[in-house]
Amino acid sequence: MEKRVIGVTELALRDAHQSLMATRMALEDMQGACADIDAAGFWSVECWGGATFDACIRFLNEDPWERLRTFRKLMPQSRLQMLLRGQNLLGYRHYADDVVDAFVEKSAENGMDVYRVFDALNDVRNVQRSIAAVKRAGKHAQGTLCYTVSPLHTVQGYVQLARDLVDLGCDSLCLKDMAALLRPQPAYDIVKAIKTELGQQTRVHVHCHSTTGVTLVSLMKAIEAGADVVDTAISSLSLGPGHNPTESLVEMLEGTPYTTALDKERLSRVKDHFAAVRPRYTAFMSAITGVETEIFDSQIPGGMISNMESQLRQQGAGDRLKEVLAEVPRVREDAGYPPLVTPSSQIVGTQAVFNVLMGKYRVLTGEFADLALGYYGRNTGPVKQEVVLAAQAQARKDPITLRPADLIPNEFARLRDEAAALEGFGGSEEDVLTYAMFPGVAPGFFKTRPEGPKNVGKDPTQAEAERKAGAPGADALR
Amino acid sequence: MEKRVIGVTELALRDAHQSLMATRMALEDMQGACADIDAAGFWSVECWGGATFDACIRFLNEDPWERLRTFRKLMPQSRLQMLLRGQNLLGYRHYADDVVDAFVEKSAENGMDVYRVFDALNDVRNVQRSIAAVKRAGKHAQGTLCYTVSPLHTVQGYVQLARDLVDLGCDSLCLKDMAALLRPQPAYDIVKAIKTELGQQTRVHVHCHSTTGVTLVSLMKAIEAGADVVDTAISSLSLGPGHNPTESLVEMLEGTPYTTALDKERLSRVKDHFAAVRPRYTAFMSAITGVETEIFDSQIPGGMISNMESQLRQQGAGDRLKEVLAEVPRVREDAGYPPLVTPSSQIVGTQAVFNVLMGKYRVLTGEFADLALGYYGRNTGPVKQEVVLAAQAQARKDPITLRPADLIPNEFARLRDEAAALEGFGGSEEDVLTYAMFPGVAPGFFKTRPEGPKNVGKDPTQAEAERKAGAPGADALR
Numbered sequence: 011m012e013k014r015v016i017g018v019t020e021l022a023l024r025d026a027h028q029s030l031m032a033t034r035m036a037l038e039d040m041q042g043a044c045a046d047i048d049a050a051g052f053w054s055v056e057c058w059g060g061a062t063f064d065a066c067i068r069f070l071n072e073d074p075w076e077r078l079r080t081f082r083k084l085m086p087q088s089r090l091q092m093l094l095r096g097q098n099l100l101g102y103r104h105y106a107d108d109v110v111d112a113f114v115e116k117s118a119e120n121g122m123d124v125y126r127v128f129d130a131l132n133d134v135r136n137v138q139r140s141i142a143a144v145k146r147a148g149k150h151a152q153g154t155l156c157y158t159v160s161p162l163h164t165v166q167g168y169v170q171l172a173r174d175l176v177d178l179g180c181d182s183l184c185l186k187d188m189a190a191l192l193r194p195q196p197a198y199d200i201v202k203a204i205k206t207e208l209g210q211q212t213r214v215h216v217h218c219h220s221t222t223g224v225t226l227v228s229l230m231k232a233i234e235a236g237a238d239v240v241d242t243a244i245s246s247l248s249l250g251p252g253h254n255p256t257e258s259l260v261e262m263l264e265g266t267p268y269t270t271a272l273d274k275e276r277l278s279r280v281k282d283h284f285a286a287v288r289p290r291y292t293a294f295m296s297a298i299t300g301v302e303t304e305i306f307d308s309q310i311p312g313g314m315i316s317n318m319e320s321q322l323r324q325q326g327a328g329d330r331l332k333e334v335l336a337e338v339p340r341v342r343e344d345a346g347y348p349p350l351v352t353p354s355s356q357i358v359g360t361q362a363v364f365n366v367l368m369g370k371y372r373v374l375t376g377e378f379a380d381l382a383l384g385y386y387g388r389n390t391g392p393v394k395q396e397v398v399l400a401a402q403a404q405a406r407k408d409p410i411t412l413r414p415a416d417l418i419p420n421e422f423a424r425l426r427d428e429a430a431a432l433e434g435f436g437g438s439e440e441d442v443l444t445y446a447m448f449p450g451v452a453p454g455f456f457k458t459r460p461e462g463p464k465n466v467g468k469d470p471t472q473a474e475a476e477r478k479a480g481a482p483g484a485d486a487l488r
Numbered sequence: 489m490e491k492r493v494i495g496v497t498e499l500a501l502r503d504a505h506q507s508l509m510a511t512r513m514a515l516e517d518m519q520g521a522c523a524d525i526d527a528a529g530f531w532s533v534e535c536w537g538g539a540t541f542d543a544c545i546r547f548l549n550e551d552p553w554e555r556l557r558t559f560r561k562l563m564p565q566s567r568l569q570m571l572l573r574g575q576n577l578l579g580y581r582h583y584a585d586d587v588v589d590a591f592v593e594k595s596a597e598n599g600m601d602v603y604r605v606f607d608a609l610n611d612v613r614n615v616q617r618s619i620a621a622v623k624r625a626g627k628h629a630q631g632t633l634c635y636t637v638s639p640l641h642t643v644q645g646y647v648q649l650a651r652d653l654v655d656l657g658c659d660s661l662c663l664k665d666m667a668a669l670l671r672p673q674p675a676y677d678i679v680k681a682i683k684t685e686l687g688q689q690t691r692v693h694v695h696c697h698s699t700t701g702v703t704l705v706s707l708m709k710a711i712e713a714g715a716d717v718v719d720t721a722i723s724s725l726s727l728g729p730g731h732n733p734t735e736s737l738v739e740m741l742e743g744t745p746y747t748t749a750l751d752k753e754r755l756s757r758v759k760d761h762f763a764a765v766r767p768r769y770t771a772f773m774s775a776i777t778g779v780e781t782e783i784f785d786s787q788i789p790g791g792m793i794s795n796m797e798s799q800l801r802q803q804g805a806g807d808r809l810k811e812v813l814a815e816v817p818r819v820r821e822d823a824g825y826p827p828l829v830t831p832s833s834q835i836v837g838t839q840a841v842f843n844v845l846m847g848k849y850r851v852l853t854g855e856f857a858d859l860a861l862g863y864y865g866r867n868t869g870p871v872k873q874e875v876v877l878a879a880q881a882q883a884r885k886d887p888i889t890l891r892p893a894d895l896i897p898n899e900f901a902r903l904r905d906e907a908a909a910l911e912g913f914g915g916s917e918e919d920v921l922t923y924a925m926f927p928g929v930a931p932g933f934f935k936t937r938p939e940g941p942k943n944v945g946k947d948p949t950q951a952e953a954e955r956k957a958g959a960p961g962a963d964a965l966r
C-alpha cells in the first residue's frame with residue numbers, strides 16, 4: 011500500500027525555545043544542529059518571527075536579520091518559515107501598509123520562504139495586506155485559523171474563515187492551537203470539513219502545543235482527516251508548554267497508512283545537540299513541565315493567570331484571584347468572545363482585574379476600549395452594548411467597522427528619518443524595520459550591536475554554583 | 489447519541505510511584521487522596537503488588553498487608569487491583585502451588601478484588617494456578633498479554649494467547665505494554681482481533697507506559713477498536729517512564745463517541761494532593777522526564793541499559809557499552825525472543841555483557857542457562873541449539889518442557905516453620921507469606937516492625953538544604 015507522506019515543520023529553532031525558555035536561545039547554540047535539521051527531510055523549518063525578533067535585540071544583542079541570513083546559509087535545502095502577526099508584523103501595534111510591504115519584501119530577500127500569517131481576532135482584513143505582499147514576493151503564504159472554544163466558534167465558522175483565506179490567495183492554511191485546547195474530535199472535524207468543502211487539494215497544516223497532554227492524539231486525528239503537514243519539536247526541546255516530540259510523531263505513524271519522510275539518524279543527532287544545550291537555559295525555563303488540563307474549563311491560559319496574579323499583588327489584592335478568574339469568561343463574552351492569545355489575552359485579563367477591583371466596567375483600560383470599539387479588528391460576536399457605551403464615553407472615540415489599518419497613513423519614510431537619527435543606525439531598510447518594530451528597544455540595540463551577540467545561556471555547573479550561593483535573579487524567571 | 493463509557497484504572501497508588509520514584513511513596517502520603525480516588529468513578533484502583541510489597545518491607549518499615557487493609561478501609565466503593573507475577577507471586581522465584589493458593593486467598597481476604605496476573609514469557613502455564621486461585625476466591629482474574637516486538641510476535645499470536653487465557657477462566661484480558669513500545673496501529677489491530685475472534689464480550693484492558701510519548705494515541709486507537717478499560721495516572725504523578733495523565737484521557741474523549749465516567753472535581757483534588765507530595769521524593773525520581781524513543785530501534789529498555797553500564801564499569805570495561813548494545817538483540821534472538829521485562833531483561837542483558845567480555849557463550853550465567861533450558865517456562869521461539877548445549881554443559885541439567893512449578897513440591901508448611909523461628913514473627917499466614925516472598929528481607933523487617941513506618945520522603949526545603957551542603961547519597965538514586 012502506498013503510504014501518504016505527512017510533512018513535518020520542525021519548531022526547535024523558534025516556537026520551541028520561545029515556549030520553553032522565554033525565547034532566550036542564542037544563535038550560536040542552534041548553529042550546530044542546522045546541518046542535520048537541513049538534511050532530515052522536514053517540510054519546513056520554523057526559525058524566525060514570533061518573539062524571536064524582540065528577544066534578539068532586547069536580550070541577546072543579536073541582529074535578527076543576521077540570524078535569518080545565517081539560517082539561510084546553514085540550511086540551503088530547507089524551506090525557512092516564520093510566524094507573522096498580520097498587520098502587527100512582529101510588533102505590538104498595527105502598522106501602515108507600506109511598512110507591511112517593506113517588511114515582507116526584506117524578509118523574503120534575506121531568505122524567508124513560508125509566512126504563517128495570523129490575526130488574534132481571526133479578522134481576515136488584518137492579514138490581507140501581508141498575504142498579498144508574500145504572494146508578490148513569490149513566497150508561500152499560509153493563512154491561519156486561530157483555534158479557540160466558545161459558543162460562537164463552530165466548525166462551519168472555521169470553514170468560512172478558511173474559505174476567506176483561500177480567497178485571499180493563501181497557498182495553505184494553518185489550524186493554530188496556541189493553548190493546547192484542540193481536542194482530537196474537533197481537530198478531525200475541522201480538517202475534514204475544510205477538505206470536504208474547499209477541496210482535497212487545500213493544504214492544511216496543524217500547529218498544536220502540548221500543555222494539556224492530548225494534542226498528539228489531535229495530530230493523529232487531523233492526519234486521518236487529511237492534514238498535510240503537522241508541527242512538532244525535537245524531543246529534547248518538547249513537551250510542557252511546548253510541542254509534541256518530532257520522534258514520537260514518527261513512531262506514532264509506523265504501521266499506519268501514513269508516514270513521515272524523516273531521517274531518524276539525523277533526528278537523533280538533533281536531539282542530542284539540544285539535550286546538551288537545554289540545561290544552559292534552566293534559569294529561563296517554564297515551571298510547567300508536566301500536563302495542565304485546567305484550561306479546558308477555565309479557558310484561561312497559564313501565562314495569563316500569572317500576569318493577573320502579579321497585577322493583583324501590585325494592588326495589594328493578591329487574595330482576589332478567584333474572583334478575577336470567574337470574571338474573565340464574563341469579560342470575554344461581553345467582548346464578543348475573542349480567542350485568548352496575544353494581545354487579547356492580556357487585554358481581557360487586565361480588564362477583569364479592573365472590574366473586580368473598581369467595579370464592573372467603571373474604569374476601562376485604553377486597550378479594552380479599543381478592542382470593544384473595533385480598533386483591533388472585527389470581533390467574533392457582538393460586543394455588549396453597555397461595554398460599547400462605556401468605551402465610547404471613556405475613550406472619547408466612536409466605534410469603527412473599517413479595517414483598523416485604513417486609519418494609518420503610510421509611515422515608512424517617517425520611520426526611516428527617525429531611525430537615521432539614531433546612533434549606530436546602519437542605513438539599511440532592515441534597520442529601519444527593526445526600529446519600526448521596537449522603537450523603544452532598537453536605539454539601545456543599535457548602540458551596543460558592535461559588541462556582538464551576548465549568550466545568556468549558562469554553563470549548568472556555573473548556574474548551579476550561583477544558585478547555591480543564592481545569587482539574586484538567577485531564578486527570577488522560573 | 490449514547491456514548492460508550494470507557495473504564496479507567498488509576499495507577500497513582502502503585503505503578504505510577506513505582507515507575508517515577510522507585511516505589512518509595514509512604515502510605516501516609518497516599519491516604520489523603522483516597523476519599524477522592526474512591527469517589528471519582530474509576531473502574532479500579534491499582535494499589536498493591538508489583539514492587540510495592542518489596543519496597544514496604546525493605547525501605548519503609550511498612551507492613552504491606554496493613555497497607556492493603558488500610559486501602560480497603562479508605563476506598564470502600566472501589567475495586568482494588570494488584571499486579572501479580574504469576575507463579576512468582578511478588579517474589580523472584582517460582583513458588584510451589586500451595587504458596588500461590590495461600591497468597592491469593594489471604595490477599596483476597598484482606599481486600600483485593602482484581603488480580604492482573606502476568607508471566608514474563610507469556611507462558612500460560614505460569615499463570616494457570618494463580619488464576620484458578622483467584623476464581624476460587626470469587627475475585628476478578630485478569631490474564632495478561634505482555635506486549636513486545638519481534639519477528640515471532642504477531643497479532644495472531646496475541647489472539648491465541650488471549651484465547652488460552654480466556655480458556656483458563658479469566659474475567660478480562662490486559663494488553664500490557666511496560667516498555668511503551670505499543671504503537672497506535674498494533675494497539676488497534678490486537679484489540680480489534682481479540683474482539684472479533686473471541687467475541688465483543690471479551691473484556692480488554694490496556695496498560696501503557698508513556699516513555700516514548702506515543703501511547704496516549706495508542707489508548708485512543710485501542711478504545712476505537714473496542715477496549716473496555718485503560719490505565720492512566722493522575723497528572724501530577726504521570727509521564728516520563730510513568731503513564732499517560734488521567735485528566736488528559738478524560739479531555740481526549742470529549743466530543744468522541746466515548747466518555748469516561750470520571751468526576752473532574754475529584755480528579756483535580758487528587759492532582760493537587762500528589763502535586764504537593766511529589767517534591768518530597770525528588771531524591772528517588774527517575775532522571776528521564778521527557779520522551780525517549782530510542783527503544784523502538786534498540787528494543788532495550790532504559791533501565792536495562794543503565795544496569796549493563798554499571799556491570800561494565802565494575803569490570804573496568806565501561807567503554808564497551810556499544811558492543812553490548814549490539815549483542816543484546818542477538819542474545820535475545822538466540823533465546824527465542826523473550827519479551828524484555830523483569831526478569832528476562834536482566835538475564836539477557838547480563839549474558840550480553842558476559843558474551844562481550846568473555847567470548848560468545850563461553851560463560852553462561854545460571855539464570856541464562858535456566859532460561860535456555862526452559863526453567864522459566866516456554867520461550868516464544870526455539871532456543872538456538874548451540875546455546876542449549878552450552879547451557880546443559882555448564883548447568884549440568886537437562887532442558888525441561890513441563891511447567892517449571894511442577895518440579896517444586898509443596899512448601900508452605902516448611903516456610904511456616906522457618907518464619908515461626910524468626911524474632912518478631914506475628915503468627916499469621918500473612919507473615920508466613922511475607923517471609924516466603926522475601927526470605928532475606930523479612931527477618932529484619934519483623935524485628936523493626938514495632939517501630940512503625942519510616943517515611944523516606946523529605947520536606948523539599950530540607951532536601952534542598954542537604955543537597956546544597958553536599959550531603960552524600962542525597963542524589964544517589966537520581
Ligand SMILES: [Co+2]
Nearest residue numbers: 025188217219
Ligand atoms: Co505556537
Ligand SMILES: [Co+2]
Nearest residue numbers: 503666695697
Ligand atoms: Co506498568
